[in-house]
Amino acid sequence: MRVAMLCSRIRVEEKLLRDALVHRGIEVEIVDDRELTMTLAHPLRRWDAVLERSISQTRGLAITRVLESWGVPTVNTHDVTATCASKLDTSAALEASGVPTPDTALAFSPEAAVQAAEDLGYPVVLKPVTGSWGRLLARINDRDSAEALFEHKALLGGPEHSVFYLQRHVDKPGRDIRAFVVGDDVICAIYRESDHWVTNTARGARTRDCPIDATLRQMSLRAAAAVGGGVLAIDLLEDRDRLLVSEVNATMEFKNSIDVTGVDIPGRVADHVREVVRGVPVAIGA
Amino acid sequence: MCPECDAPVPLEDGVGRGEVVTCPECNAELEVVGLDPARFVVAPPEEVDWGE
Numbered sequence: 001m002r003v004a005m006l007c008s009r010i011r012v013e014e015k016l017l018r019d020a021l022v023h024r025g026i027e028v029e030i031v032d033d034r035e036l037t038m039t040l041a042h043p044l045r046r047w048d049a050v051l052e053r054s055i056s057q058t059r060g061l062a063i064t065r066v067l068e069s070w071g072v073p074t075v076n077t078h079d080v081t082a083t084c085a086s087k088l089d090t091s092a093a094l095e096a097s098g099v100p101t102p103d104t105a106l107a108f109s110p111e112a113a114v115q116a117a118e119d120l121g122y123p124v125v126l127k128p129v130t131g132s133w134g135r136l137l138a139r140i141n142d143r144d145s146a147e148a149l150f151e152h153k154a155l156l157g158g159p160e161h162s163v164f165y166l167q168r169h170v171d172k173p174g175r176d177i178r179a180f181v182v183g184d185d186v187i188c189a190i191y192r193e194s195d196h197w198v199t200n201t202a203r204g205a206r207t208r209d210c211p212i213d214a215t216l217r218q219m220s221l222r223a224a225a226a227v228g229g230g231v232l233a234i235d236l237l238e239d240r241d242r243l244l245v246s247e248v249n250a251t252m253e254f255k256n257s258i259d260v261t262g263v264d265i266p267g268r269v270a271d272h273v274r275e276v277v278r279g280v281p282v283a284i285g286a
Numbered sequence: 287m288c289p290e291c292d293a294p295v296p297l298e299d300g301v302g303r304g305e306v307v308t309c310p311e312c313n314a315e316l317e318v319v320g321l322d323p324a325r326f327v328v329a330p331p332e333e334v335d336w337g338e
Contacts, residue, residue: 010304032304058335132337233338249338
């Protein structure tokens with residue numbers, strides 16, 4: 001069995017995944033997405049599957065699209081990765097599946113965005129449609145801030161600033177929850193704790209094991225199913241007595257979650273990849 | 287050698303191509319592009335589409 005791991009950079013996660021695959025007798029080829037060339041009429045068929053770990057979502061999406069056209073299985077699939085790479089697509093998928101998520105609004109001009117923020121009620125959170133690691137998140141507390149921020153965003157230009165994606169701010173208790181889903185199982189979950197309202201570990205949040213109760217399990221599996229299933233990290237917010245799914249990540253980072261949960265996350269991912277190669281029907285979420 | 291400051295950059299055992307190390311002299315983030323001999327380039331800055 002020969003699996004390619006598509007990478008832009010070899011981080012701790014990629015080394016752990018490589019070792020887990022090798023430990024299972026799988027031959028692993030590390031493929032640097034910056035060096036890869038793909039001629040569409042000449043499929044590369046030397047891999048039984050490709051584990052997509054590109055740090056660049058653009059490159060990862062392009063490459064998985066071509067691989068799938070060649071019949072090469074990818075983890076995650078192109079469609080799942082595309083849905084998760086766009087917060088708008090994720091929100092639409094969650095809403096369509098009835099998964100509770102923060103109230104979300106879209107607007108396409110600064111003026112309309114102010115109206116959307118007023119309709120949601122302050123504070124609201126402005127997010128880039130594509131982006132990760134808590135980058136470019138802005139909490140907007142009032143109309144003055146909204147008008148200034150939206151004007152600046154419009155002046156920056158470019159298609160990424162032409163869509164205003166807003167969510168009602170959830171007054172979470174100094175933490176959020178990240179649940180790790182592999183196939184039809186929630187393998188572990190962590191709290192991400194921070195004094196800052198942005199609780200990404202990339203922004204310094206601390207991690208702690210989070211017990212998986214029936215509600216968290218069900219919500220995580222429903223969110224995974226909503227985007228198409230696979231190997232996913234589900235971000236959830238505690239909104240008083242209920243959970244809201246805020247994001248779903250398709251190329252999850254987990255180095256800070258292994259020790260605190262005691263779960264062999266790379267091993268579980270490697271098992272999933274092996275099942276995909278073997279053609280074992282992969283259950284999707286709930 | 288660090289391409290930023292010319293300082294020698296030690297490579298720990300197990301470090302491979304594609305990994306990022308930090309120059310002990312100038313703290314530049316360096317990507318390992320060769321192992322024998324060790325070669326480095328300045329790691330590319332974070333781009334807007336990078337993430338999970």
